[in-house]
Amino acid sequence: MNPFDYHRAEDAAGAAALVADNPAAAFLAGGTNLVDRMKLGVTAPDTLVDITHLPMDEVEELPEGGLRIGANVRNSEAAAHPLVRTRYPVLSQALLSGASGQLRNAATTGGNLLQRTRCVYFQDLSTPCNKREPGSGCSALEGYQRYHAVFGASPDCVATHPSDMAVALAALDAQAVVQDAAAERRIPVSRLHRLPGEAPERDTVLAHGDLITAVELPAMPMAARARYRKIRDRASFAFALVSAAAAMELAEDGTVADARIALGGVAHKPWRARLAEEALIGAAATGHDFAAAAEAELAEARPLPGNTFKLPLVRAAITTTLGEVADGVRGRGAGPDQGEGER
Amino acid sequence: MEADITLTVDGRPRALRVDTRTTLLDALREHLDNTAPKKGCDHGQCGSCTVLLSGRRVVSCLILAAAADGAEVTTAAGLGDEAAPHPLQQAFVEHDGLQCGYCTPGQVCSAAGVLDEAAAGWPSAATPPDDLAEGSAPVLTDAEIRERMSGNLCRCGAYAGIVAAVGDAARAHAPAESGGNR
Amino acid sequence: MTTTRAATATGTGPRRADGPRKAAGTAPYAYEYPVADLAYIAPVQATVARGRVLEVDASDAEAVEGVLTVLWHANAPRLEPDPDLSGLQRAAELAVLQSGEVAYRGQVVAAVVAETFEAAHQAAAQVTVRYEQFPHDVDLSDQRSDAVAPEEDHRQGDTAGAEPADVVVEHTYTTAMQHNNPMEPHSTVAHFDGAALTLYESTQGVHEVRRTVAAIAGLDPRSVHVIAPYVGGGFGSKGPLHAPTALATLAAMALPGRSVKLALTRRQMFALVGYRSPTLQRVRLTADAQGRLSGIDVVATVQSSALADFVEQAALPSKSMYAAPNRRMGHRAVHLDAPVPTWMRAPGECPGMFGPEVAMDELAWSCGLDPIELRLRNEPDRDPHTHKPFSSRNLAACLHEGARRFGWDGRAPVSAARTENGWRVGLGVAASTYPVVPPPSGSRARIRYEGEGVYVVSLGAADIGTGAWTALTQVAADALGAPLERVRVRLGDTTLPEASLAGGSTGLASWGSTVHAAAEAFRARHGQAPEPGAEAEADLPDNPDGDDFAMFAYGAQFAEVRVHEATGEVRVPRLLGVFAAGRIVNSRTARSQFLGGMTMGLSMALHEESVVDGRFGHVVNADFAEYHIAANADVEDIQAHWIDEEDPHVNPLGAKGIGEIGIVGTAAAVANAAYHATGVRVRSLPVRLDDFVGA
Structure with a gap:
């Protein structure tokens, strides 16, 4: 790790300016991914601006029934917050399925969004990686692909975004509140992260120095019955192979009036499954319809030789999560998939 | 610097x-x-x-x-120390929730955190989704303990003893609750 | 606890002697000794898998503040390795920085020593190494013509002559490359004071370290002092010495008077301290319609290293496991541009019982037999390999007892029969075995009476988490007729009498028998009322029965597996093992040993796979986020039991080893249960959702 200067930021705009002015500066929040990358040599800032003492650590109600979660709210606090649990349990579930208790106590809302891929080649300086070193090549294209993308990848990068939280936020139409040196703006979480295209070194649409100060969740009644399902190899403390966040609202005739589906572990960004959502609207909300919705989304899938198994997993993630949501919406309580401790 | x-x-x-x-x-x-x-x-x-x-x-x-x-x-x-161990440390020794001992101090600290988090009503990924959504306080069943302690790897494989130790301490920590259903 | 009479100590379950210190975090491990004038070592690893280091440019690294030296083959102190270094020590692996040859990716090609940890690691990243790169070969396959048979195949009868058979099971079964990954990284603190070398080392045997370091560095073994009372696990990888210890010794030579410290990073442990070879096991079983085996043919292809040889003995356990007139067991080794494999918990038996025990399950299904009954029908009355009688063999009792405890009788006789809440449920069984390895000679123990009823037992053994410390206390208390509380055991230091390595599940048999002998010698010399300061020593006694019997421990492993209907996720809600391993000295720590082995077996079954990227030549999933080992949530209801077994032949304690048998057979039981749950036969570890989703 290279030496660096350490500053404690006094205010958000000042922090943004400090980083914006120095291409080699970085914000430090919980540090659970940044310090990890610095040890690996993947990231080598010469200045760290510690934002954890900025007053961005509250969960507040918004006027129309939404919630604002400060960027410094720790993942564990967000997951345990009574308003998050009751209004957006899918967000609590997603947060709690990520990392470990210790990491969730340090990791922040903003930092979780901006964590970087865990692609083994990205993290290994001895191998080529376009994201780490543009133009060097993508080692994963013909390498180890278990955790890699099946949607929206490019010949330059097949990495996935590792966050669980961001998947739930994408489904919930959340917006990131972004501060730069001059002003504040809002970006939908589903459009915050990019697809790799020809510039995989850029994870998000943010400019250097942009600081996420909060995440805002709009009021969404169907979110109270939304659910998150994470499929992984280890029973806990493992990144998703595939995950799904889903919300659904049924009309009086039992057909689907509205739906939100986002997938994790499948793309360079939390993957909003809009084709599946469209296919669901007006459908009868049966297992058959859920499978058809999954197929609609899978039409866009382009698996790699080493992760073709993710296609049936996507299908399973969508159908089981929608099934669970439908059971809840219809008042049947927990679906068959709710064995204790088996998530 | x-x-x-x-x-x-x-x-x-x-x-x-x-x-x-x-x-x-x-x-x-x-x-x-x-x-x-x-x-x-x-x-x-x-x-x-x-x-x-x-x-x-x-x-x-x-x-x-x-x-x-x-x-x-x-x-x-x-x-705690050898002379005056914390109840969790005692429980780890009693249930032999350790072998080589290298992960143990981390396990003990993590367990102390688990007890406090549960007492504060924090849910986990093992909390049944409906309980989570209703905001009810978790009960530290073995499944809850296993999930909450999963950030502490033990290569010797002392998990069974660790869960028993944390369960004991949890019951002592929150005597009103029955806890540990398996 | 009240005072325990000595005669009752063995067989009870006193708490782990070192437990309170470990739980409080006050037990010091190798890296943690307070030493003066310390400096930190950071290795630089090869980024080619085969080649030659042409030049190391250390100028940037040397410019980092606090850097003391940058070592590489042109400037490193010379080692004088004994080419005939005995036993499992591989001289070539230990010839660190002695030449520019690169034999595997990740090999140490340079090292920085600096005043601080941060400076050492910063500088190591700034060392530039120029290579001449050669083509490399890291692809293991059982189709390679250059595979060599390291010894003649073991043959009895004619496996080809076992035809015609009513039933033939013939498949290739594979186990993954695994890394031992003890929680404590391999660590060394080395200090030269004149010609005297002190090493604080994470090791399974201090005397082995002394002998090896003295041999490679040209030192008098008496001038090497190795200290290791607490060791954070080893599982074989801290048995034979590896390159990092040699590197720390070199750095200490380069900086006399300084205490140099090296702890590997987790990532470095995937290249520098050995691993379990992947295995490809061609298994062919032939039997009559009643399931009686006529032939067993097991050929295991494994990888070794071009640098030094180590052949995983995966075909070994089949030699003695089941009766059959026609038998062949053999190994094929492919020498790759890869690090040298090493022991990993139950080397040979652990991977080697996977293929045959899954094949036995397949045979049971083919014959329409219960897999327990199939195994009972093939019980040999003598060791099929040596024809010697078994000192004791209670596999059948383990199977019966396990079936009773596990509720085997209710198992559906068809596969894919039971679904609960969206999970397919199945039960499986497999047998396990581990030999009673003859303890290496040379162990010695000393007993000294301190007065006030206190005895001190000294030997240079290692408790790497096995519970040896506690069990040896019990053995000494019993043999001396002293209360447990009055016996103090000292171990883990070369100033104590020599003791063999903690390996091969020999610890208690070896050290326990030695302590037992020392206690008898003490009483013979000093009687029941010794003077303070009275001492006696004894060597490990010979076993008069050693050549007359085949000696093995046995076990039966039962698993309940759930496979999710939609996602294919695999979970193991129940694991139960019953073992026959002679006399159990400490019920508490023995249970932990069995459970720990089973847990590692579960981890092997579901998770562990080191992925080598052939283009680069190294393991790419080299951390705990990607190389999964079982986490707490993976291990649900897990139980270990044992049957009372009297075996007068194995050693004076009647104890067989227990450190390794727990891992043997677990993975096969899981795979067999997964088949029962789903009807999908998985012959390749790990068993993961890809095997089932969409199947």
């Missing part, structure tokens, strides 16, 4: 100058002679370095010492 910081470690105020790159873990182990937190992976993936930072369990390998300036740190050695 260096930083002058103060930490309260196991109840004792300590002032030191650290390289800004020094992690809280290395500050404790290499500069303050407190080797209760262990370095197992140095990347937050094993939990051996778990300490309580201002009362919350964290992996000290990913926290920069400079960023922890002013904080209160409790290590396993601060929870």
